Amino acid sequence: MAKLDEKTKKLLLGKNFIFVSTINKDGSPQLTPTWVDTDGENVLINSALGRQKVVNVARDPRVAIAVVNHENPYERVSIKGKVVEEITGKAAEDHIDKMSLKYTGEPKYRRNAPGEKRVLLVVKPLKVY
């Protein structure tokens, strides 16, 4: 396991996007931009059940992440990691509201689909560079 240094934690806590790459069933790469958070040790990604990356990491938990400072695209960090936990239920639903507040200023997340169930992917960093 790798430790998140202060610069990386700051990037993850800031209003920055990450790009997450996972592996599709056919072995091809899948890449999506998403909001991000950290508990100080892990990268936290809030997604929804059924989304491609959530389906993918259930099969193969290995991910590659790039986080970029939206104010300076040359400031960025790459993280190789592994999804070690998938949290659903109230904790995941509350967390997406926290993300909504951070990124949009809205304290309540506006769901894309009725009945959408959120899932919080806990990514343990294996390498940070």
Add this chain to the structure above:
Amino acid sequence: MAKLDEKTKKLLLGKNFIFVSTINKDGSPQLTPTWVDTDGENVLINSALGRQKVVNVARDPRVAIAVVNHENPYERVSIKGKVVEEITGKAAEDHIDKMSLKYTGEPKYRRNAPGEKRVLLVVKPLKVY
């Protein structure tokens, strides 16, 4: 094959970074930010021989690309594609100078390593979304 629409072409021709995901030998995802160009039909990525993504696409040509407008991170396009050609020699060396001019204003690219050989990856888009 998918066609690059005008918005995507503009993003690729602009001073924007892309994120490119390839597949490592062990099947895990690899993700790197890079400069980009287009010939109007394909995504052009100038890299160097020996770099991880160049080694990876020689084994498995499938890539996933995300391009983001650096002035508006919400404007972005995802491209699934396949490396169909790898150009080395003068054309690739001249092209990195073009990229240097576009991104840094310097007409001559400053090599990271002595003896570095550039390679231009021609990525045919299969899906744009």
